[in-house]
Amino acid sequence: MTTMTDTSNAARFREFKMPDVGEGLTEAEILKWYVQPGDTVADGQVVCEVETAKAAVELPIPFDGVVHELRFPEGTTVDVGQVIIAVDVAPGSGDAPAPVADPAPAPAPAPSVEPEPEAPKGRQPVLVGYGVSESSTKRRARKGMAAIQAELNGHGAASAPAPAVPAAPAASKERPLAKPPVRKLAKDLGIDLATVVPTGKDGIITREDVHAAATPVATPVPAQVQAPAVAVEAPAPVEAGAVVAGARETRIPVKGVRKAIAQAMVGSAFTAPHVTEFVTVDVTRTMKLVAELKEDKDMAGVRVNPLLLIAKALLVAIKRNPGINAAWDEPNQEIVQKHYVNLGIAAATPRGLIVPNIKDAHDLTLPQLAAALGELVATARDGKTSPAAMAGGTVTITNVGVFGVDTGTPILNPGESAILAVGAIKLQPWVHKGKVKPRQVTTLALSFDHRLVDGELGSKVLADVAAILENPKRLITWA
Known part of the structure; x- marks a missing residue:
């Protein structure tokens, strides 16, 4: 049955x-x-x-x-x-068994030590133990848990000779009891589970126990010089990254997008030999063109900004200097020349910096490129960018000027050969037609992989972008 x-x-x-x-x-x-x-x-x-x-x-x-x-x-x-x-999938066919997120163990006849169960064949692991049998999971009984729990709650101070603050358990060869997510949290926070005082049922370490272990506490006064026993409450659970009043440090687990960014940037910086070149350019005519395009009926419904023309200028520069659009294949010792441009746009989001890219950007008209840029930015801000949208980029633009800085030395997106940083556009004194006049000026920085892009090629690409932004009519004559 x-x-x-x-x-x-x-x-x-x-x-x-x-x-x-x-x-x-x-x-x-x-x-x-x-x-x-x-x-x-x-x-x-x-x-x-x-x-x-x-x-x-x-x-x-x-x-x-x-x-x-x-x-x-x-x-x-x-x-x-x-x-x-x-x-x-068949509701109404009978009473469903209760969820088994944390099945209660069978009572242990004595405080003996049992090894953790192996995963039975054909059973899927759940949060604790394996399978859905109510009595199949055995846990190690721990001595002294009642006393420790009483101390944490401030009870038993008069009858128990133990100190008011429980000491961390000594290191043991036994594996501490904790759910997989709790083990992961402890690893992220650098906490050894063997040193954590468990407060969960049957000696299980909880997330709160790990957070408590990660929170510095004052060193207790030795028992022989303490005043009459005073109940000591357990420290309140602290979420990872939360700012505690009076704390001198806050530890934030590195995970998700932030962890991926860190790994990618370290890998890129110490794999590809970076070279960065700079040029300062008068973009007054480009800014006038941006204003005109905003009134153009063919650009109705799309966002027109300087980044649009900078992106178009880079695409034209790549067309004139296709060697910049390549990748280094280390295992095969080959340079892979790309005959398409997946243009990456670095976007700052609440979860960190991401670089989605516009597929086949080289084939798009200006209105199509504007629409693609608008969609890319909106999706990134909403946190809905898919992994596919961030894969396969060939060249990237990072617009650091939106933060008010002049420029930077950007690190290559892994697998790409070049990245263009655009600084803030500011009104500055500039020599124009032999006279000093106020002009709209910005600084561009191009970082490239020196294994496959030499100084001449990198300089030509940067010079072409600058020339187009100085005189945007070249978008027509050079395209």
């Missing part, structure tokens, strides 16, 4: 696993659940939003049913392939 019930339940409930949402990603953080247990879902309905190392992505469920269980709370980093939600 048990076997038949298990088979029926297996057919009734379907599990949705964390997918690889782009190019070999191994994990993602659950940012927000859009459904809760008991909600009805339909095939293709978005059930949650996750953040990968590249972007925030909404995940649709691939079948109909009623949500039975959410396996992980918001804020949890989940490995690709782990089950995140269970759905009852």
